Amino acid sequence: MKTPRITRWSQETLSVLIGVIFLMPIVWMLLAAFKGQKEVFVGTFLPKVWVWQNFVEAWNAAPFGHYLLNSALIASTTTLAVVLSSAMAAFAFSRMQFPGKPLLFLFALGTLMIPGDVLLIPNFITIRQFGWVNSYQALVVPFVASGFGIFLLRQAFLRTPVEFEEAAKLDGASASQFLFRILMPANAPALSALAVLTFLAAWNALVWPLVATNRDEFRTVQVGLASFSNLEGSNIPVVMAATAIVVAPVLIVYAFAQKWFIESAAASGLKG
Numbered sequence: 001m002k003t004p005r006i007t008r009w010s011q012e013t014l015s016v017l018i019g020v021i022f023l024m025p026i027v028w029m030l031l032a033a034f035k036g037q038k039e040v041f042v043g044t045f046l047p048k049v050w051v052w053q054n055f056v057e058a059w060n061a062a063p064f065g066h067y068l069l070n071s072a073l074i075a076s077t078t079t080l081a082v083v084l085s086s087a088m089a090a091f092a093f094s095r096m097q098f099p100g101k102p103l104l105f106l107f108a109l110g111t112l113m114i115p116g117d118v119l120l121i122p123n124f125i126t127i128r129q130f131g132w133v134n135s136y137q138a139l140v141v142p143f144v145a146s147g148f149g150i151f152l153l154r155q156a157f158l159r160t161p162v163e164f165e166e167a168a169k170l171d172g173a174s175a176s177q178f179l180f181r182i183l184m185p186a187n188a189p190a191l192s193a194l195a196v197l198t199f200l201a202a203w204n205a206l207v208w209p210l211v212a213t214n215r216d217e218f219r220t221v222q223v224g225l226a227s228f229s230n231l232e233g234s235n236i237p238v239v240m241a242a243t244a245i246v247v248a249p250v251l252i253v254y255a256f257a258q259k260w261f262i263e264s265a266a267a268s269g270l271k272g
Helices: 007-034 053-061 065-094 101-113 117-130 136-143 147-158 163-171 175-185 187-203 207-212 221-231 235-269
Strands: none
Touching: 053 065, 053 136, 053 235, 065 101, 065 136, 065 147, 065 175, 065 187, 065 221, 065 235, 101 147, 117 136, 117 207, 136 175, 136 207, 147 187, 163 175, 187 221, 187 235, 207 221, 221 235
């Protein structure tokens, strides 16, 4: 049955309005980054004079290049580790039979109910015992496993036809070969969605990097931006320019991966 034209028009209009509402803070941030310090408080929408110098001042006022490299390294390593660990655990829960499987899966799901703030002190005590304070290991290792990732990929793997596995076994493929050469490529949208979510979470992390490190050489962009905002709080255009520098990589990553993210939401059972 075709959707009435007026209903479809109202849905599209509502979607555009919601999109505009969510985009307004980003638009304001970008425009404020190009304004003079006095013009921000005037209330004009577009800058009368585009001040590109704000980005130069923001970049030179703090070592954002080093912060960006740290965040890129930490987020990429964490993402790779989470995708691999989640895929292997999801493969075990979806394709293998072993004692205690339902109970172990419940434990994995139970980790989703634990607030992250509760884990700050235990994680800090652990990394201190290992001597990892002020190190990259402290920023990556506590987050190499994900209960959500296991659940997401398990749902995707369960939807993959069993005939794929049977054909692989007939061709002499081992379990690891089936996982890495057939199952994971066949579920690329789910893997991409997990990678995007993990990357965003690692990139936007603030509290844990602030707790686990206190040396400038290990600071991430969020910690650097928070410190920069405290120092340059009165200079809003420069702060907005620094924020735009930090946000830009995330927007680029999501822009390239949004197709896979939407496909995963439709295929993995998250839509309800």
